[in-house]
Amino acid sequence: MHKSKKKFEAIVLDDPVITLDVKAYHALKGLLKDERFQKAKRLIITTHNIHYLYVQMSNILEDEQLRKYTKLYEITSDTFKDIPLDVLKSDDVSLYTNYLKSMTSYDQLGYIYWLSSKIARYFLDLRLRFNGIMSAQSMSLEIDLLDLVESEKHELQQYFNILSETCKKKNLTVKSIIESFISVNQILKILGFPQLVNQSTIKQFEQYKSEIVKINDESINVYDELLVYARGIHFYEGTDRALQEMKNYINHPRNQITESMLVLKASKDI
Structure with missing residues (x-):
């Protein structure tokens, strides 16, 4: 992670669990709470792994304040679509x-x-x-x-x-x-x-x-x-x-x- 104190517009994690096991899903979720990730206005995570997404989103789904700042999108070859969080x-x-x-x-x-x-x-x-x-x-x-x-x-x-x-x-x-x-x-x-x-x-x-x-x-x-x-x-x-x-x-x-x-x-x- 970048050690600069500079604020970033966004940090993007592209399918971060593609080679990880289930235990690592929770470890990564804990890591993302680190203060180094607070330097970004937005944290964008892309993934094909629906089970990791459940782990990552579990606390957000139960917190009205977090839900206000969270968006879920489905991306395919021809669409970019907003998906209701309650689907999860x-x-x-x-x-x-x-x-x-x-x-x-x-x-x-x-x-x-x-x-x-x-x-x-x-x-x-x-x-x-x-x-x-x-x-x-x-x-x-x-x-x-x-x-x-x-x-x-x-x-x-x-x-x-x-x-x-x-x-x-x-x-x-x-x-x-x-x-x-x-x-x-x-x-x-x-x-x-x-x-x-x-x-x-x-x-x-x-x-x-x-x-x-x-x-x-x-x-x-x-x-x-x-x-x-x-x-x-x-x-x-x-x-x-x-x-x-x-x-x-x-x-x-x-x-x-x-x-x-x-x-x-x-x-x-x-």
């Missing part, structure tokens, strides 16, 4: 529930319907972990491992089947998506969790039951973009190994699309 606080469950609450048109169901299956899988995996059981490759096997009576296991399987079939349909009606929301709530009830989809949300779209939902890829905010790109990978059926591995990663119940898609969606390969 969102996980798949909060993305799912908040998006449902914010919807004003049944057309918006085309963004969120596919995520119901992943959300249900997440809570199935969580229930297994409460009992000290690691998740298995087969959902049917995971259901069988639960400490539930056989009738409840049978119900769970039926509701998961509804979610799976909804995802596979090419012409989705509002009615079928509402049924998938009800299935999510029933799955969570059997597993012992609170319901996620408010009855007011379901009631809001009941009058449009016979309408076909258009699958729209035109996003108006970063949350739409996350859902569009994640959906693209979720339904990817090609043979490209890298994309197939991305799909497997995204579909795993423990891997949040909100943590990974900010990086993956910048790729023109998707």
Whole structure:
């Protein structure tokens, strides 16, 4: 670091953790508090590593004063876009529930319907972990491992089947998506969790039951973009190994699309 007492307009760190491990992320965060970095009016950090960004931003997200002076940008080959800081606080469950609450048109169901299956899988995996059981490759096997009576296991399987079939349909009606929301709530009830989809949300779209939902890829905010790109990978059926591995990663119940898609969606390969 420069030893001069001169003030700088900015200090720029270009992907400072590219060869570092997770422990070093925290070490670097501590280093940036050093008084030598106070000589700059701005500290600019560029990174491809979303997990380091979470570490670096964690205290800022919880401090209103720091938030006022912090900006997050997404830079691609053709865009330079301001991203809301709260994106970094969102996980798949909060993305799912908040998006449902914010919807004003049944057309918006085309963004969120596919995520119901992943959300249900997440809570199935969580229930297994409460009992000290690691998740298995087969959902049917995971259901069988639960400490539930056989009738409840049978119900769970039926509701998961509804979610799976909804995802596979090419012409989705509002009615079928509402049924998938009800299935999510029933799955969570059997597993012992609170319901996620408010009855007011379901009631809001009941009058449009016979309408076909258009699958729209035109996003108006970063949350739409996350859902569009994640959906693209979720339904990817090609043979490209890298994309197939991305799909497997995204579909795993423990891997949040909100943590990974900010990086993956910048790729023109998707």
